[in-house]
Amino acid sequence: MTQFQTLEDQLRAAMPAMTRAERRLASHMLGNFPLSVLGTVATIAQDAGVSAPTVVRFVRKIGFSGYPEFRAQLHEEMGERLASPITKHEKWADRLEIDHPLNRFALRVIENLRQTLSQQDLRTFDAVRDLLADKSRSVYLIGGRLTRSIAEYFTTALHVMRSDVTLLSSQPNTWPPALLDMSAGDVLVVFDIRRYEPSVQQFAELAHAQQMEVVLFTDQWVSPTAGVARHILTSQIEVPSAWDTIVPLIALVESMLSALQDANWQDTRERLERMERFYEEMLLFKRMR
């Protein structure tokens, strides 16, 4: 079946060779495209004022094996037109040497990233941004075995933008004393992907009991910590290996940083400049020794 033209074009091109009833059908299809073609054979037949067999004979005549194939083709075309920018599959993927493990793996990573971003709830994202931008709230971050490095990265970057940002140590026995300094309204950012860690969850529950706002970054299977979380940001993290990918999580974190920066650019720039000066002075000291 030739795919070099759209369904609409195919319909028009077939017009001359049509019989009376078929022409009625085609003209109805074209007149209400593509809404008219979404339904079943029966509904189309009724709307166009022809019988169901006519519809089937018609799609056969223009080259499809049957109505299901015709509809599949339509769905494909609609999908292309409806796709949001980040949902779109890029052509460049074809050019990569697909056989190399690097590219095989990377394509799956990109697929995860794409899905993560397109399913992200923007309101949740904005709400978390506002929480973190609120300087009256202290921010604490915690992560598991693999996610602690994400928490660390987030912390380092957040420090540039605001004060009162604390990364909890990787040793759970230091957490209870840390709770002493946390107040109601403070924010706890939790990173937890499978295999979810009981200690992290327990701590989140304690924090929640202290009226803290819990923000959870997790995977598509959702950490049990979700039960006490005010806001949940999920990522697709499954790749063909014994591990998962944290790329979508990092992308979310960096997007959040970017949004925070936009929300309060004045302060951020000042802090950045001061940090630069401090770094320079540090270097000066070193040289003087």
Added chain:
Amino acid sequence: MTQFQTLEDQLRAAMPAMTRAERRLASHMLGNFPLSVLGTVATIAQDAGVSAPTVVRFVRKIGFSGYPEFRAQLHEEMGERLASPITKHEKWADRLEIDHPLNRFALRVIENLRQTLSQQDLRTFDAVRDLLADKSRSVYLIGGRLTRSIAEYFTTALHVMRSDVTLLSSQPNTWPPALLDMSAGDVLVVFDIRRYEPSVQQFAELAHAQQMEVVLFTDQWVSPTAGVARHILTSQIEVPSAWDTIVPLIALVESMLSALQDANWQDTRERLERMERFYEEMLLFKRMR
């Protein structure tokens, strides 16, 4: 059934009240919207990795009488967006969504990732994989202010696959003594993106002088450490914000992990299984208290 929001919103709004399998389903639907929802119950179920009954229960839960009604609603919405000539050639996502910082940022991240991958030298990649797979060499990792978290992540994952993996502390004053244990032929993995850190570079030079193999993960402007590096893997890291993105670096690291795993799956699996057992025993221990 309330029609005041789009299907997409309804899916998201229902998220909190969902079970595990239903979340997986909703996540798949949102991640590939609206293409994912055009097909039959069976195809959706298969693509999302759940059973057909789950799909039916799900659409019931969010307020439809059954799957046909759910699909009818989707068709209606699609029709609205596609029918009028004005919007005909516009994308599904409205301007508001495209303009959202998350999506603006994400598009740039994906672009960086794309460039990083297409520019990657596969021979270098393979050579680094072979170095890291060689168990006669110890592996040391080091990173700067922002990249230390990447080194940490890499270390944690590498530990699962092999022994003799060490992450250097974030305090430079601990590095000279650490050098004592490093031998010629050992591997030093350096992460260094702008602004390049003199201390990291100095250490890499010392390591190089000790006949160590230096592997450098850096950005497109290339860290000065490149002078002493045997292998260099570069990433595109520039995004529209005061920061850079480490996503391409993470993707490279994870691809490397995946390649390493493939190179020596037998050993890796054994280590994984042993690790699992240890974790279980730890949990058991905790429960017994």
Added chain:
DNA sequence: TCTTTTTTGAAACAAACGTTTCAGATTAGC
């Protein structure tokens, strides 16, 4: 006009579909 050919839809049919049931698996509560 009458015959032949083509077109068309009602009815019957088979395949695919959405739905329900139920037992095993998982999770939550005590």
Added chain:
DNA sequence: GCTAATCTGAAACGTTTGTTTCAAAAAAGA
């Protein structure tokens, strides 16, 4: 650590769907 409650998918079910058959209707050719 056990029990109760909830969740989940395989299999069976009845329904809808697309398709085929066939005879009536329409059109074309004589």
